[in-house]
Structures are given as structure tokens and as C-alpha cells.
Amino acid sequence: MATGTVLIIEDERNLVGILTDYLKGEGYRVESAFDGARGLELWRAARPDLVLLDLMLPGVDGLEVARRIRGESSVPIIMLTARDAEVDKLVGLGIGADDYVVKPYSPREVVARVKAVLRRASGTMAAPDRFTVGELSVDLGAYVVECAGERLDLTTSELRLLAELAREPGRVKRRAELLASMGARESFADERAVDAHVKNLRRKLGTCGEMVETVRGVGYRLRDRR
Ligand code: CA
Numbered sequence: 001m002a003t004g005t006v007l008i009i010e011d012e013r014n015l016v017g018i019l020t021d022y023l024k025g026e027g028y029r030v031e032s033a034f035d036g037a038r039g040l041e042l043w044r045a046a047r048p049d050l051v052l053l054d055l056m057l058p059g060v061d062g063l064e065v066a067r068r069i070r071g072e073s074s075v076p077i078i079m080l081t082a083r084d085a086e087v088d089k090l091v092g093l094g095i096g097a098d099d100y101v102v103k104p105y106s107p108r109e110v111v112a113r114v115k116a117v118l119r120r121a122s123g124t125m126a127a128p129d130r131f132t133v134g135e136l137s138v139d140l141g142a143y144v145v146e147c148a149g150e151r152l153d154l155t156t157s158e159l160r161l162l163a164e165l166a167r168e169p170g171r172v173k174r175r176a177e178l179l180a181s182m183g184a185r186e187s188f189a190d191e192r193a194v195d196a197h198v199k200n201l202r203r204k205l206g207t208c209g210e211m212v213e214t215v216r217g218v219g220y221r222l223r224d225r226r
Contacts, residue, residue, distance in 0.1 A: 036060030134224030
């Protein structure tokens with residue numbers, strides 16, 4: 001069961017109700033506000049572990065709410081936006097949201113993002129260390145990787161990189177994130193080193209190699225393509 005408090009700031013009350021039900025069903029405590037001013041009040045009072053923040057709010061809008069929260073805290077914020085185009089704008093503004101969800105969204109998707117962001121926020125110590133994506137399984141604790149039941153021989157760096165991708169299948173990981181996942185023992189001067197590791201990784205993964213996808217200009221993601 002998940003733990004923690006999620007604050008939802010969103011003026012569409014039916015969405016708040018649905019998200020509240022789903023999050024409570026997963027074990028989270030939920031606080032909610034229907035406008036920005038009340039949201040900021042609640043944020044100070046409840047000190048949530050994560051904020052789900054709608055962009056278009058009456059009164060103090062989501063952007064301003066995010067700025068004020070960021071002025072005081074690094075609490076994870078997931079922005080709820082109406083259009084993909086808004087995400088580009090928000091990223092450009094550098095408000096420091098941890099993730100973005102574009103409406104219409106499924107409550108399940110939002111809950112999955114909440115879990116993923118909280119997992120990242122809590123650091124790798126608390127993160128699970130076994131992942132299965134399609135035919136690929138990665139056991140970070142035992143240093144074992146298997147594709148279709150066949151054990152593969154990877155270096156520690158390759159294993160860590162693969163685990164970072166497998167942790168959140170389908171999510172694009174930037175080179176900097178992948179570099180960080182490999183730890184500080186190898187000091188790469190250049191994020192391009194990640195590309196070299198990915199190239200080796202694809203080759204060693206055999207038939208599972210095609211699951212590692214390049215997202216041009218951004219990074220890589222792992223996806224079960226069948
Ligand atoms: Ca709204």
C-alpha cells in the first residue's frame with residue numbers, strides 16, 4: 001500500500017472526486033482545493049508529499065501557485081494541462097514541475113505518475129530493484145538480467161542503465177538521468193558516453209535489444225514492442 005499525502009488543486013470538482021477515489025484506493029491521504037488561493041493555504045497547512053496542480057484555475061492560476069510553492073519547497077508537482085502545447089510552454093518557463101499530464105487523462109494514468117514521481121523523490125534506496133518488461137527481467141539486487149529466460153552478461157554500468165529504463169517502461173529518460181543512474185564511479189565527461197553504453201546494451205540484449213528505443217533529441221526509453 002502506498003503512503004503519503006497528495007494535494008489536488010483543480011477547479012473541476014468531478015475530476016477532483018474521481019482522482020480522490022483512485023488515490024485513496026491506493027492508500028494515499030488526499031487533500032483538495034478548487035482554487036489557487038485555497039490550494040496554497042492547504043499546501044502550507046497539510047505539507048503534502050506531492051501536489052497535483054491544474055494549470056487553469058480561477059483566481060491565482062496554476063502557474064503562479066507553482067511559482068509560490070517552488071519559492072518555498074521542492075515538493076514534487078505534477079501539472080495537469082489541457083493541451084500538449086501548454087506542456088512545451090511550461091517546460092520553457094522552467095517552473096520546475098516534475099511531470100505533466102495532458103487532459104483528458106485517465107485516473108489510472110495519473111495515479112501511475114504519482115507513484116513514479118514519489119518513487120523518484122524518495123530516492124533509489126526505497127525503490128524496488130526488480131523489473132520485468134515483456135520478456136526482459138532485470139534484478140538490480142542480484143545483478144541478473146534475463147531475456148526470454150536466457151541470462152545475459154552485462155557490465156555494472158549497463159545493468160544500472162537498463163534498470164533505470166525498466167523502472168518506468170515507456171517513459172523517456174534523458175541522457176543526464178541515465179548518466180546519474182550509473183553512479184559516480186565512472187566519471188563521464190560527456191553524456192554521449194550514454195549512447196555508447198546503449199549501443200553495447202542493445203547488442204548484448206539480443207532479441208530484447210529492440211525494446212530500447214531512441215527518442216531523438218531527448219534520450220531513450222524501454223518499451224515492450226510486441
Ligand atoms: Ca481548470
